[in-house]
Amino acid sequence: MSAQHAPHDDAAAPDPADPYGIVPDTFCDDWDADTIEQALAKAEAAPSTTDPREQERCPDCLAARLTPLTEEYSSGEWACTECHARPAAVLPSQIEAERNAEHFPKHDGDPGSARCRNCLSTALYPFPESAPADDRWGCLDCGAGFDDALPSRRAQQRGEITRAEKRAVGAAFSGGVEWSGVRKPEVEPVGETEQVGFEEVRDD
Structure with missing residues (x-):
């Protein structure tokens, strides 16, 4: 009597990383990866x-x-x-915060050009009044928080700046920017870098 064998299954076992077979065939090539796991890791680490x-x-x-x-x-x-x-x-998002924060300038002059009191960056986040924060502004470059931002460069050039604000600009300038207008190496901004000249911070 001949032995009975289980029928041979030509279907390959499903990939554990894609058990339902829904990953596109080009997924690994699109992410320059050898496996689905590697491609997924690269996709998750990629910037939004x-x-x-x-x-x-x-x-x-x-x-x-x-x-x-x-x-x-x-x-x-x-x-x-x-x-x-x-x-x-x-x-909330930057757009929502700028729309809802009462202290964010809504006029057509220099909206959004106020500067950080610590590093002079203009990449500022205005905390809405409803946000659980102790400060009204947060700097997206250096992380500093403060209530009153410094005037924009344009406002300073027009003379719309107090002596106290001008001294604060000078302090931030000397602490985070070389006199050539280049930011010091220890300051690593991730947003817009504000360039300042010596004539802008002199306290005449």
Whole structure:
């Protein structure tokens, strides 16, 4: 009596990384990877294509690098991939903050050109009055928080600056910018770099 064998299955076992076969055939090539796992890792690490001004921000570091979490994995609702905080609530996007913060200038003169009191950057986040923050402004370059931003360069050139504000500009300039107008190496801005000349900070 001949032995009976199980029927041969020509179908290949599914890839554990794609058990349902839904990953496109070109996915690995698109991410220059050898495996689906490597391609997924590269895709997750890639910068977001969404405008950062449209993304909600971390209340601890102001980064627009948030991932929503479920209660299954964390007591918080969000995870920040920049500072690793797990906030239960996040700050509104830059666009929403500028629209809702009462102290953000809404006129047509120099909206959004106020400067950081610490590094003179113009990349500032205006905390809305409803936000759980102690400061009215946060700098997206150096991380400093403060209530009163310094006037814009244009306002300073027009003479719309007090002596106290001019001294504050000079202090920030000497602390974070070389007199040639180039920022010192220890200051590493991630946004717009403000260039300042010596004549702008003299206290005549």
